[in-house]
Amino acid sequence: MPSGAFADRGADLELVGIQKRFPGFTAIEHLDLVIPAGSFFALLGPSGCGKTTTLRLVAGLEDPTGGRILIGGTDVTAQKAYQRPVNTVFQSYALFPHMTVLENVAFGLRRRQITDALGKAHEALRLVELDHLAARKPVQLSGGQQQRVALARAIVNRPALLLLDEPLGALDLKLRRQMQLELKTIQEEVGLTFLHVTHDQEEAMTMADTIAVMNKGRIEQLGAPEQLYELPRTAFVANFLGQSNLFTGPVVGETSTSIAVDIAGRSIVVPKTRSHRHAGDVTIGVRPEKLTLHRDKPVHDSGHNVMGPGRVTDVSFTGVSTQYLVSVPGVGVLIVFEQNRSFGPVEGEGDEVWVTWNVEHGFGLDDDPVAPDPRFVADTSTKSIAAQRRAALVTELEEA
């Protein structure tokens, strides 16, 4: 597409058996992924999970070790970055410091010899409400403004696919929320396919239609935000996307609709439709906000699971809700969120409590019960790769 007209709509992105090895480590083991045209797709994962590498492969800034990349059905694996109908909003924005805002935005249009590049650049700047700053240099803009210029510089080309590499990471919370909303609006307005890479689970859930949670170079689970949150498939997803209370134990009973799992002598019921495994040792879980605290031993009721008694070991007031840590002997520490419907915390530290939840709210994981993954592994986001390279160069320069 590079020279000629705009893409009239977003295009499908298809990754087939992608593998990427760097000297010393494998960033992506084997990745198959289809992103339908017009969708807002988020790749979510911790630093070093391979999400940024995936993005760079799609942009053409890295070559895959194996596999194919298709955009709108066309194999672009062999195409160079400047030949692909793809634009990127970089993590560091990467605005050209020696050009004005307008020249930055018109850069892509001019390279493709599109008529009225400056007019279209002004139009894109109006979309991000920065047209009045067109004559300035990037250094004269605030972080949020730079971010919007970077966005305008990418979307002005009407790429079939827009890649966002954690572009909101450097902004403060309020500005980030505002930009999230703007991005979502722009995506709906122009109908492009967005591929958004982020480690911020809240950002991914707010913005994306579909989220793929990545870990160690693989996709752990893919689905709509609600689906991933309410029915995580693995312990990694359960803990990376929000918080979870997880328990492991053998299945001790089974009905036609549910299984009962033995957790430290208590029988916990999970619906079969919400559990990936129905026999053997299983890990089951429940979200902290689904739990209810009771001061008196609750009356047994087949619709609810009960755990307790336990002791409240910590109370933290967070405004909307209060977070309690409840230590239950033989089970461990449970996290409980209670809405502050009345004023402040209702339980105090050291109180004896029971915890219940609706049977329908539990979920069973597909994982083999193992120790939870270390959350922090080698950091390989673009920025850190660049920083590492630069640090290596600097040391070399000093040694030379």
Next chain:
Amino acid sequence: MSRLSLGKWLLPLYTALALIFLMVPIVYTFIFSFNDSLKSNITWRGFTLDKWLNVCAVQNGAVCQAFGNSLIIGLAATLIATTLGTMIAIALVRYRFRFRSSTSLLLFLPMATPEVVLGAGLAAQFLSLGVPKDMLTIILAHTMFCISFVVVTVKARVAGLDPALEEAGRDLYGSPGQVFARITFPLLLPGILAAALLSFALSFDDFIITNFNSGAVTTFPKYIYISASRGIPAEANVIASAVFILALVIVVTAQVSAAARAKRQARLG
């Protein structure tokens, strides 16, 4: 008298003395460019503008000839050294290849080696290869030591260049040539210009290496050295003063325009 008031006048005095010490030879050279000298230019014989107005008249224009040679050599060596040095600097920072570190080391050698050794060694090479010594050999010699300074200067600039900028250029449909012309080169330009100025200054100034490799060709520093034994003509003072004033004007202009730009940006921002 407290220590504070001592510092109040001691530092300005010290500064003034240091400046005077540095300026004396320059002022002396400048003043004696107006001397109505005869053969030697050592005693003051009265004020005249003759030497400034007829710079090239003395000794059949030998001063101007030498000055012209220095200019040609300086410009040629600067052009070649800056072009090659910039390419080497980019290659050293961006690519991994065999003998990369030894290349870096080799480039530092001309800076570390005493000029006499370098000049004599080169002269011996030219002699054994049977290359006649003329302008070309001087340009080659100057290019050799200028490259080192260019590489060091430009390399720092290349290392400071965010690779994401070039990636953004490629991502925005810039072919490798366009990315270099519109992003890499403009961003490296300040470093390249600094390197070129440094090269020219080094080449224009050089005497030792030139003396070994120039044969019959006379450059400006060589001319002054030779004539020092029988009296430097005031015309040499004229050219030296003119070069100094030109350099001063360039520096002041650059400073003033930079200050004006900063002011304008501050007003905008």
